[in-house]
Amino acid sequence: MKLRVPLRLIVGASAIALMMGVASGASACQITIGATGPLSGAATQWGLAIKGAADFVAAEANREGGVLVGGQRCKVSVVAIDAKYTAEGAAAAANNFVSQNVKFILGPIGSPEVTGMKPVATRNKMIMMSDSYAKDAIGPRWPLTFHVGPGPLAWGDPIVKLAKQKFGIKKVLIIAPNDQAGTDVADAAVSVYKKNDVEASTEYYQRGTTNFAPIVARIMNANPDVLDTVSTPPGDAGIIIKQLRQAGFSGVIGRLGGPGTEEIFRISGGKDVVKNFYWFEPVFIDENVKKLGDSYRELLGAPPPENNFFYLFAAGGRAMLKAIADAGSTDDAEKVAVALRKMTVDDPNLGKGRWIGQEAYGINQELSLPFGVGLLIDGKDQPLVRVEAPDGK
Template sequence: MLLAGAAIGTSGALSRRVALAAGQELTLGVVGVLSGPAAQWGLALRGAVELVAAEANRDGLIKIDGAPCQVSVVAIDSKYTAEGAAAAANTMAGQGVKFIIGPIGSPELTGVKPIAKRNSMLVMGNGYAKDALSPQFPLVFHMGPGPSGWADPIIKIAKQKFGIKSVMLIAPNDQGGTDIASVDAEAYKKNGITAAEEYYQRGTTNFAPIVTRIMNAKPEAVDLASSPPGDAGIMVKQLRQAGFEGPIGRLGGPGYSEISRVAGGDAVLKDFYWYEPVFIDEKVQLIADEYKKLLGADRPENNLFFQWVSAARMVTKAIAKAGTISDTSKVAEALRALPVEDPNVGSGHWIGQDFFGINQELSFPFGVGLVTNGKLQPTIRVAAATGK
């Protein structure tokens, strides 16, 4: 078990001894991918929760019946699979963990939800599947909006910048691709842009056939949706080599740096737009300073770290408000009633009712990245999506 915040100075150590003497300890469980090519995402998640635990211990945030409660963190590798995430959640349930931060992707969340429901565990997870949230899982929350929340404002910006009238969306032919690209397609259509979808087998290395189909369809723009950054970079390179001149988007999440590297640089990207989950300004950067001060290391490099910090803080605030580390229904009730605000990330909304049938999706301000004429532009700050 990782005891986050165990080394934050004399007062923190004293607080921990008092809390443990009183028998009060809250364990936050982290279920996330900690190995393999997607490990950067899981390390960002784990680092965020360790920081939030250290902040809670330093500030004496959580008290139960007036006694301080020490917060610790246990992390288990989900291996980015439904089976791995389910196994991690089962292990945590056996250890008495009642709060899970994570997982990161839709397959993992699918594996966690039934385990969490059976054991009354509160989950603050992520995943862009159409069924990521539902009234059948009232203890499952979402750390940030999926494309149903942010696709529309990004498309409006892209339409204004590039005058798009038609788009071809490309994504893998599994739930991680179809659930995102299909939602994006509807958002394009609502903005008066003709949208078509094309899917490929995940693991494909030869994109020449799909590039040929795109060129034959003659769309004005291409949206790579949730295609992995490596795949997206290859497709951008091959599209440009084939003579495609229109703008290219990626409404499936961050990944600009890797896409640009694989494609051959910003000059190859030419006109490119994408979703950044957090608009990083000076106030957000202060979280990195806090991490260095409390944990004695540089923060994880993936920018999802900042989004997970804001989400984990909401959970610890709800636990403090509810005054219980065991009654997750009471904590969920407190969480729903909290205003969506973070001292660094800003203010937002609870959304999700229109799309999922339940208002349990956090929505904070976010960013839209742009490359125009081969030059990286300042990120555009967008107000928190309302999901309507």
């Protein structure tokens, strides 16, 4: 005997099944952020800042139910991989992301990592929100590679002017690793100092060096007013400064490069040892920026990463997720890149900024935001100086 099921029940059941399918599809919508940087070695602080930023923007988006993409709420997850501050490590990380179909990457940082990852990311159409001071860090050849912050050519001038005013500097020696990451940023720093009538020379060392005694001797013989550690990893910079002070160097310490001052103070022996110091802070920390740190504590139940690159990469991660929403795609990196380029830069915590880079790199894909200049005079902290977002000219 055949059972006859009323048509209205069939229609009703089909509608329920369709609704369940839509709901299932909505919950299955995922955006995976790849977080990569040096999670080991002397530059670990920088990698932890990137991972912390990725974890934060994912938690922030998920608190709202996910990112709204084409009418669906998409949950955000994070895959973190150590790029080891080497080109080989970054290339391996990129290939790992490819195998997991990750299209949006926060990081890497530093020229070796960016150099190693760019070709893989470009070939596989993955967006990189990176940071590097290499001369070819971004450019028309790499249309999916973005910068979360510009380099010394954009922001170095006001820092050197302030250093001249505070310390009366006339002669600087710049120390950096003997690879593209070091030489490119050192060249940029030399041009900034010379533009401000400060005599500039360079000294290079091999990464992995632990005994800087021969280099310290050469620095002492050169007798500069300033030793600038530019983007030397904080661990290395701390050792160099400590050994210099032990050798009797009484000059000023400068840093036209990556942050990490707390680590430098720790390794060198403290602020009384460093004594006179000026440095680039990627972010001007005010009450509004501190709220971002408070949000991190609330969402993740831990203090935010110490390194201020965290705030820049958080701004970059937010921009990337907004571009995904604006583009209406969770897998088309080229569409998302178009949305990024069109985006007005106005982070809720870091403030108003702009896309720059055309003059230096031939492409406006550097996220320029307000930054700070840190000062230590006779071992005493001075108020951070705010500088508005550079225009790259």
